[in-house]
Amino acid sequence: MAIDPLASLRPVAVIVPIGGRDFTLAAKPAQDWLEVLLDDEPKLHHVIPGWCEPGCEQWIYRSLLLRTFSVKEWGEAVVQAIGVASGRSWWQALNLINGMKDPSNWHQIFGHLTLRGLDVQRVSLGAWLDATYALCVEGMDPDEKIKFNLALDTPPVGANPEDVIDPAEQERAFMSLMAEVTGGR
Numbered sequence: 001m002a003i004d005p006l007a008s009l010r011p012v013a014v015i016v017p018i019g020g021r022d023f024t025l026a027a028k029p030a031q032d033w034l035e036v037l038l039d040d041e042p043k044l045h046h047v048i049p050g051w052c053e054p055g056c057e058q059w060i061y062r063s064l065l066l067r068t069f070s071v072k073e074w075g076e077a078v079v080q081a082i083g084v085a086s087g088r089s090w091w092q093a094l095n096l097i098n099g100m101k102d103p104s105n106w107h108q109i110f111g112h113l114t115l116r117g118l119d120v121q122r123v124s125l126g127a128w129l130d131a132t133y134a135l136c137v138e139g140m141d142p143d144e145k146i147k148f149n150l151a152l153d154t155p156p157v158g159a160n161p162e163d164v165i166d167p168a169e170q171e172r173a174f175m176s177l178m179a180e181v182t183g184g185r
Contacts, residue, residue, distance in 0.1 A: 002088065002089075003088050003130070004087035007084065007085060007126030008124060008126040008130050009127070010027070011028055011029050011030075011123075011125070012027050014085060016052070016080070016081055018048075018056065018059055018060055018069055019062070019066070020063075023048075023049075023052045023056045024052065025048065025051050025081055026051045028125075029121055029122055029123060029125075030123050030124060030127065030129075031120040031121045033085060034120065037097050048074065048077055048078050060074065082125075085124065086125045086126050086129055087125075087129075087130075088126070092152050095151065095154065096129055096132060096136075096152055109136070133152075136148065
């Protein structure tokens with residue numbers, strides 16, 4: 001799993017292209033992202049245009065009418081923003097978040113993170129996911145960790161392979177898996 005360490009340091013603004021124009025999505029802490037992404041039916045319009053600079057919503061609807069932007073591209077812009085804010089592929093972020101949504105997992109994971117001083121109102125989405133991942137794999141045996149990582153790395157059904165497969169990332173993941181299996185030998 002490739003991680004962008006910079007996304008873990010602080011919430012970052014994200015530039016999103018919409019109908020031939022770039023808009024800035026405001027830097028948001030993990031809490032804001034989680035409030036949207038933990039919902040059973042996420043309201044992605046809260047992200048785009050909700051967190052974008054003024055004029056974005058009008059530009060989206062204008063672009064949709066002029067067919068310079070599509071609803072599919074709108075969805076892609078949101079998931080790409082999730083990827084940038086989380087510092088990993090959007091599906092890895094969503095797989096981890098969705099795994100934590102289960103009430104039997106949430107109170108355990110969120111409780112431990114809170115006890116350890118993680119402030120979801122201040123840290124970036126990337127930092128929250130890093131801490132969640134670290135807590136999940138803490139003390140996990142190597143075989144279980146491999147299964148866990150494979151589950152996180154699995155893109156959603158129906159995802160276009162060209163959009164989710166990065167040859168360099170695949171090679172890095174394979175080498176990491178081999179190191180886990182062989183114990184770093």
